[in-house]
Amino acid sequence: MSVTWYECKVKYRKTHETGEQKVTTDTYLLDAVSFTEAEARINEEMAAYTSEEFKIMNIKVANFSEVHPFENSDRWFKSKVSLIALDEESGKEKKSNTYLLVQANDVKEAFENTTQAMQNTRGDYTIPSITESPILDVFPYFSGDEEEIAGQETVENKKEPAELID
Structure with missing residues (x-):
């Protein structure tokens, strides 16, 4: 399955090493299935990253x-x-x-x-x-349901197609 990567430019107030706060625009990369999901994911990631207000300036397919x-x-x-x-x-x-x-x-x-x-x-x-x-950073998609051992999916987390429909 191929992955679609999205470049997201986010503008926010950042505290630099000197302690000075400046408005900056940084670029982040994440994978998603659509622009809508990319926007939702970058909002989630940035909310965890900064307590300041931020604005998504651009999202494009990388x-x-x-x-x-x-x-x-x-x-x-x-x-x-x-x-x-x-x-x-x-x-x-x-x-x-x-x-x-x-x-x-x-x-x-x-x-x-x-x-x-x-x-x-x-x-x-x-x-x-x-x-x-x-x-600046890459946010690959992880659902949180993955439990891997040396790259192999465990049997407990492997669902049959009928279980996915219910």
Whole structure:
């Protein structure tokens, strides 16, 4: 199942390290099934994040195919990855671009993390560009019902289709 990621720009009063309060606009990323759900989720996340009043300035679909968080990293980078395929008819190489959002501390580490994220790719690829993203934080969807052990769903939480209808 593919995930749709939404970039949400939120304007609010933020207290900086100096103790000074300034109105700022920050960008956050979250996954949702619609713009309506994205708006509801960013409202929920921001309400937990700040006690100040905030305003959602913009919500748009982000063009990330995958998001890869890495521990001990504090910034997000947009990696353009060109997948290379051979066109059998013409015999020419054909490139298709995809974008990954990877967490890292600098561009060099972002390149290494992109390479690590792509390690199970069977085809050839290149990484033509990596740029720092304005995204401050990522909020992936968790329903709270998931109880996973090493990435496997437990039998107790697995519902049969008939149980979902009732």
